[in-house]
Amino acid sequence: MATSVKTLSALLQRTSIDDHEEILKACNASLKQSKGDLELQQIKFVALLKLDRYDDALRVLEEGGDRLKQRVPIERAYALYKVGDFEEAKNVAKCIAEGRGARHVEAQASYRSEDFANAAALYRNLAGSQAAIENEENDLRINRGATDAQLEWTGRGDLVQKKKPGREDQEAFETAYNAACGSIARGELGLGEVLLKRARDLCNALDDLTDQDKIAELLPISVQQLYVVSKLGKIEEAEKLASGIAIEEIPDLSTRQIAQNNKLTLSTSSSNPYLSHRLFHSKEKLPKTDNLFRVQAERMQQNGLSLDLLASKSNGVIRTTGNILSTSMPTLSPHINNLSVLNAAAHAQSQLAKLGLKQILPLLEKRPKDIGLVMTIIQLYVLTNNHGSAITVLDSLLKRLSESQTPSDQDILHAPGLVALQVSLYTSQGRKSQIKTTLAKAASYWRHKSKPPTALLQAAGLSLLSSPDPEHQSLARAIFSTLHAQDPNSKSATAGYVASHALTSPETVSSEANTLTPVARLVAGIDVAALEEAGVPSLPSSTATSRKRALDEKPKPAKKRVRKDRLPKDYDPSRTPDLERWLPLKDRSTYRPKGKKGRQKAAEKTQGGVGGEKGAEAKAGGGEGVIKAAEKKPGGGQAKGKKKGKR
Template sequence: MSASTPASLAVLLQNLSLDEPQDHEEILRHANNILKNNSDPQTLKTRVVALIKLERYDEAIKSIEQAGGSASTGLGFEHAYCLYKQGNLEGALAISAEGLPTERRQRALKHLHAQAQYRAENFQSAIELYEELSKLPPLVENEDNDLRVNLGASEAQLSFTGKDALRPKRRATAEDLQQYESAFNAACISVARGDLSAGLMLLRTAKKLCSSMEGVTEEDLKTELAPLIAQEIYVLIKLGKLKEAVELYKSSDILETSDEAVKLIASANCYVTSQTPNPHVGLRVYETLQKQPQGTQKPFTFQSDIFEQNKTILTLQAGKEKSALLSAQALKKQNPNDYTISSVVASIELQATDSTAAKSVAKTLKESASRKLGSTDIGIVFLNVQNYLKENNVTSAVAIVETLLKELESSPEKRYMPGLVGVVAGLYTLQGRKAKVKAELESASTYWRSTTNPDPAVLLATGTAELSSPNLQDRTTAASIFESLVANNPTPLSNAGYVASHPAEDMPSKVAQLTPIATLLKDTKVSSLLESGVAAPPTKKRPLESAPKTQVKTRKKRKIRLPKGGIDPNKKPDPERWLPLRDRSSYKPKGKKDKRKAKDLTQGGVVTDKDGDTEMIGGNTVTKVSAPVSSASKNKNKKKAGKRK
């Protein structure tokens, strides 16, 4: 074949189109024939694009590298795209956009970098790239919409990983409900933050929008609906609507989708939530569904970890203790700093090593802690803390955590994990030890500020605690912390802390970044607040709700009795009216018996001694001298003795 030029290539390919699948092979064949005699850059690009359309990424990468690499050929975007589709995210991110010839290709590579960061689970970096691109004017049609959808997806995944504490709580807007992609992202954000009812409503709205799309084949529609159905099944399970979730799983065509990750997650969730799952059958189900999808279909780490945890538990329930222990140890090795996984793995390890059915997990954990087997295992310690708190034994919970802190002093990256710091601060708060809480937060803040990627949640908690201190040095530390937060991660919370820690400075730009008061009070109804009144604390301790309510009989008040003629203001009241009746001077006992009783009274009366020789008169003791009795009078009263007749 004679040598060809770019002009002859254009004539040769003018009747072919890359949009037609049947033309890709024909284009590739013509491009290969031309490149045998002429290394034309345009022909090389045509060959690479045709290989990408045919999903032959290895050959496309080989063609670029043989031609001198992406820098010399100007095919940096195509090279990065092939690496991304192969799952080589680091290689795709290593290709710089500066070597590309046009601004449009540089912008396209930034889009690809943002997507690679998303797949690499660097969601914060992806958000920053999408926000940077959103500030620039769009270069292609519908680019602003794609940026908004991708930004929402990155925010949703950041929420699922629990790292969006400092980001503003964004609500779904009317613009989000125009397309099913944005509605789905808003639903995922609501689900990740625990608002399941709102998430379910948004998911069903997204399904309606997706089903009403025009110009989409039935196969593509099933592919688009599969993630929405899988997410709806998950929300129904979390809401306790298990029967409805299983019915949706069976009635949908989710098993026919080409997305292996979605198929796996939906099927696994439905099986695990069944009433009486057979662990042996469950393992077969997992092995059948698990085809290890790679590339863009590979599940995220937080999804695959939960899947492996469930599989490990099923293995243990099936009686395969050694296999479960090996799987648990592999999970622990992959996630050494994830204390949630560590807690699950620790309990599995303990059950596998001690199969005595009579022992509860709580008892086993306490025994392992006493033998110092789990003093450095964060999972075992957290489970022990939870069990102690259920028993209201805060002292023992604090003691086991302090033992853990001493063991982890040589590993500051574990010692100052945000979750561990939060648990320690919470336990000290339960004991009312404010100084210890402050010291723990300060130590954690000092460590994180010395690292290249400080944790914003720890810094925010420390800054808030220091800001409430009356000490001037603490307020200075708080100002420094909020300055670093505003510089690296500006959010409404960090801006508010910055303004609060710099009361003497004039900072109109920072004040302008705060949420307006009118926006904060937008949903507040003053009239309803006034009608409800001011809540006052209860004056008496309320009884427990479980305690039976005993009815207390109310005593009837006696009516005040007044004289018949009324009260005479001129008549003086009796001064002895407060004395008992028998103590009044006007008291006159009735009858002989009462007179005898009155004679024995001590107040003003006469008291005769036992022997009859003393008496009390007016409070003075007087000796009574009685007249001698004559013998005649004595004999007078005696009976005369006589003979019996």
């Protein structure tokens, strides 16, 4: 121990603190004489970290064994994080009981391993305690914004505490960019576009960044802007923005791939799909430290398969998607169901209507619980205006799910999306009683769950309130009681709670009724007399009634437009043309023959018989009115006899 201390002291005397290369050389020289010296190994490990040689640093830790690992747990977790081993880094940092540094490393590793819920909780705790590092508060705000955006993208928006961007989120370009990403994930594209422009302006206004650094920071913002304006349908603006993005200058390979993908999505139908396919698949392999997040990777895979379809590579799409679909049915995963749609498109050769259905329907026998396939078939039936067959296909799927004993299948059976599809199809057929029954079953299932879908329960409660069935009304009261207890500040839940109890127990909801906006205030700006004078349009009760009326009404023949160059010179549009103008003159009803012979010929033209002398001969030839053939001249078929020779 004394020797190692003397060696370390001599080492520090010969080097400066910032000269990590010299420290590393001295460590290597000393370790040749004392390989098992933990002090020297620790110094070498830290020097390698300072030099960003993380793989070499981890090799030193493995050589030092558990004793050395126990000395530098935070540094080890950080090195694992930097080489892309995020799960191991998170586990190592989690085992460290105390220290803000360990929590920062754990949060970052959780973020990159896509454990966004844990990362959000860690950043929330760090922000709630006193900061120990300068500028830590700003870093925490940036990281929390990025984590919230990822929660929104992955469908965990219920864990996000702050939905609306505040003033502090627009003070730095990093926070404005993260706020924009969160808004885009929630579908608020207009707000996202505004925040992205704000982030661009803030970045350009910074004085402590060089022009090169500004370009590096602005490129990801431009890539995100390209996505937003494309989704908003601003094609001209998107094309202009895409032309200003230099993909080869983007330092991050993942961002470069996303930029290439977003530029290819702007390609119109007249572009060469084979060239787009080649450009898309000519991307570089990403390192572990710069891999795409799962949501991004799934979108890229779907885009790649779509380009395969455009490039007539249907068999490859069938093989790729078939391997995934064979082991993951049924599921509510949007990615898996999108792959199912692409698989169906490949089988149908991208044909729609009856031709597509003919190719896709046999697949339902092999994958009867494939949600994406069923949705595709229903969509094709709806496009052909065959709502009855669409309902039959959906009912068959729901019956198979209801007979299943798997708990996850029951969640799928009552999924809000499938329930909404049922209600939509039943509405198209005017099946009001089935709508209420479907909503009642779904509400009864979800009401006792820990995290029920609020929108579904509200829709079910509103529908059941108007039902004359006492059981439905009782269920509506229970639904709104649950919703009101969960969120007393919700106006819709409070209104439903009051309406459902108004007839049975009005005294229990009197205080809640007083918190609602008075009806007089709600209708204060409405002119009832003007509305009554304008009239109320009446709509048919169902599409079936309107379809019946449409069949009863005879369609009016469309007026044909005649070209002027095909009209006669003396054409008068005010005169009605003769309908028999195309018949020969003697066949028209207005024809009157002239002369004695002409009138005699007209009289002989009797329907079903022959007039004149030939007719008399026919009747004399037999009682059955058979006309005899003319007698043949001598010589049989020869037209003329041979001339006699001269004597």
